[in-house]
Amino acid sequence: MTYTLNSEATHDWENHDSAVPINFVVSKVVPVGGQLFSIGGGLRYWVDSTENGPEGFGARLIITALLPK
Numbered sequence: 439m440t441y442t443l444n445s446e447a448t449h450d451w452e453n454h455d456s457a458v459p460i461n462f463v464v465s466k467v468v469p470v471g472g473q474l475f476s477i478g479g480g481l482r483y484w485v486d487s488t489e490n491g492p493e494g495f496g497a498r499l500i501i502t503a504l505l506p507k
Contacts, residue, residue, distance in 0.1 A: 440465045440478070450488065458486040465500060474504040 442463040449456045465478025482496040 440476075442480070453488075455488045456486050457484070457488050457491050459484050459492075459496075461498070463498065463500065467504065476500070476502040476504060 440463075442465075443461070445458060445460050447456065447458045459482045461480055461482045463478050463480030465476050467474055467476050469475075478500040480498050480500075482498060484492050484494060484496070487493055
């Protein structure tokens with residue numbers, strides 16, 4: 439299991455406006471039919487947002503195929 443907590447802040451220098459989400463994601467590597475996948479999901483909360491940007495909570499789902507060299 440992997441636990442991730444991160445932020446992806448952006449800033450508009452001309453309009454002096456910021457967007458700051460905080461993300462929490464949990465993922466795990468699992469075999470599906472002989473192929474390895476990293477499957478995860480998490481929550482996002484917008485601490486600050488642009489005037490017409492997103493607000494409150496959001497969700498994300500992540501599926502990544504892990505291919506050998």
